[in-house]
Amino acid sequence: MSANPTFAFVTIGSGSYVGSTVRDIILANALHRRGFKVVVYWMMECKPELVADGIRQRMLCYGPxxxxxxxxxxxxxxxxxxxxxxxxxxxxxxxxxxxxxxxRLLGNLTSCLHRTPDPDPLLVKRLIKFMALDGVSHLMMSFAAISPIALAAKKNSDHPFDYLVTFQGDEHFASYARKAGLLPEFRQRLKDVVQGSPWPAVVISHDYLDRIVEEMGLDRERLRVIYNGIELARDNEKPPFAVLNTVFPDLKEDTPIVSYVGRQESEKGIDLLLYAAKLLEVRRIPMQLVVCGSTAKGQSYRNAIVDIADHLRLAVHHAGQISSEIRDALYAHSRCVVYPSICREPFGLVAVEAMNRGTPVIVPDYGGITEVVRHSDKAGGLTFKAWDSADLALKLEQLLTDGMMHRKLSSQARDIAAKFNVEYMTDAVLEHIGIGSVRRDPDDICTEQPRNPALRESHRARA
Structure with missing residues (x-):
């Protein structure tokens, strides 16, 4: 392996995987800042604005x-x-x-890569060509589910490289494989790609590791937890409230705000939050509900949110994708941020971002997202019983009415978020694959901001 490693990230820039893409590019940018050569290979869609200046980008394949x-x-x-x-x-x-x-596109992709041990040969050939051109020594696979092309490239290439597998959303691909009747083949391919790497695969939470072992039958010893990381906020000043009124003109500063920020998809459980908000309205507990974020699969669920709110006669400040400026202002001015997902989330990037702004969060007691809100005897938020809108309403009521509890959680939130510093993630990945960091001055690394201003938009949409 090269004494001067070159990292290539293979990631999907579309669909339900935006949060995973953000994680990959945050890591790619951090490695670049430390002096490593980095390239990004996009599949299906791309988000070039996330990538730091000086990092080469190539389209490995387009969605069609x-x-x-x-x-x-x-x-x-x-x-x-x-x-x-x-x-x-x-x-x-x-x-x-x-x-x-x-x-349909993602289902066809999954079938192509898992139907046979010889996945999409022409795409593998293109990947081999790119790696040879860029001198890649370490191929960083965004998902285990797309890693069959890495294993095939390793078997068919004269160019020396190794690959690292990451599990961070592969349950979606497993669902596509199940619908196609390919779940046994899918499981076998995952075992093959994990075994074919010299390093245990990275999993982004302990609960997700358990899930992968339970559902995919993988060897626990071939998996290692490395939490995701974010760029921590450099200052604690609240943005002006007027910033929010540019998107939510009827939002009032004197009434507590409860926010959902993330993809507006059925698995995110936003309807649970609507029911909980209605219960609080009946109890005459004042609050304003904000729901915002992109969609990956069309407008159907977002339209359902509008319909449900209309039937409940519940006022909702509703928007689609928002800028990082609006997102940060919303975090800062919210009484709390709720992520009511009904699926077993691998991680909770939105929860970390909100706590990083000193805002308590409420998340279900189910999945890897529970691991981001508590550390030792400190907590940056509350958990509610999964799928239970009544219990969610109870936890919301506590944060809206109990000032002492809110102040305590708020005071601890930033300390909890600091566990998920991008530098910790980068250190852990480098240690995992046996590479020393080429850091400059440590103080520069801890405080340096991305040179590309567009990187501040990096979390505009969530997984």
């Missing part, structure tokens, strides 16, 4: 490649680049305007 059940080189090489002549927002609008289309 998986328009059909078999990968299409013609659609990939011709239609894909033509679609990218449109702005990203327009591409997303077009894809979401076709119900089920994103699921």
């Amino acid at each position: 490649r998986y328009h059909f059940r078999q990968p299409s080189e013609i659609l990939d090489k011709i239609v894909g680049p033509l679609l990218f002549l449109f702005p990203a927002r327009e591409r997303v609008r077009i894809a979401q305007g076709m119900p089920g289309y994103v699921d």
Whole structure:
């Protein structure tokens, strides 16, 4: 292996995986800041604005490649680049305007990579070519589910490299494999790719490790937990409240705000929050409810939120994707941030971001998200019984009415969030693969901000 490592990140920049993409690019940028050579290989969609200046980016494949059940080189090489002549927002609008289309692409991708031990040979050939051009020594795979191409490249390439597998959303791919009748093959491929790497695979929480072992039958000894990291806020000043009124003109500063920030998809349980908010309204507990975030699979669930709120006669300050400036202001001015997911979340990036601003969070007592709100005898938020809107209402009521509890959780929130510093994540990954850091002055590393201003937009959409 090269004495001067070059890292290549293979990641998907679309669908339900935006949070995973953010994690990968945060790590890529941190390695770049430390002096390592880094490249990013995008699959299906890209988010170039997240990537620091000086990092090479290449399109490994475009989404249309998986328009059909078999990968299409013609659609990939011709239609894909033509679609990218449109702005990203327009591409997303077009894809979401076709119900089920994103699921179809991801389902076809999953089938192509797991149906046989020889996954998408032409894509593997392209990956080998890119790695040789860039001198890649360490291939960082965003998901175990796309790692069959890494194993195939290693078997078929004369270029020396190793790859690291990360589990951080592979339950979505498992669902596609199950629908295609390929779950046994999917499980076998995961075992193969984990075994084919010299390092245990990275898993982003202890609960998610348990889930992967239980559901995929993997060897626990071949998995290691490394938590995700974020760029910690440098100051504690609240942005002006007026910033929020540019998106939410009717929002009032003198009434407590309860916020949901994240993807507006059915698995996120936003309807539970609506029911809980209605229960509090009946109890005459004042609050304002804000719901915002992008969608990955179309507008159906967002429209359902509007319908449910209308039937409940509940006022909701509702928006789609918001900028990082609005997001940070919302975190800072919210009484609490609620992430009511009904699925077993691998991690909880939104919860960490909110606590980083000193804002308590409420999350379900289910999944890896519970691990981000408590450390030792400190807590930065509360947990509620999963899927239970009445218990969520009770926890909300406590944070809205118990000033002493709120102050205690708020005072501890930043300390909890500091556990998830991007530098800790980067140190852990480098130690895991046996590479020493090429840091400059440690003080620079801890305080340096991304040079590209667009990186401050890096969490505009969530997984």
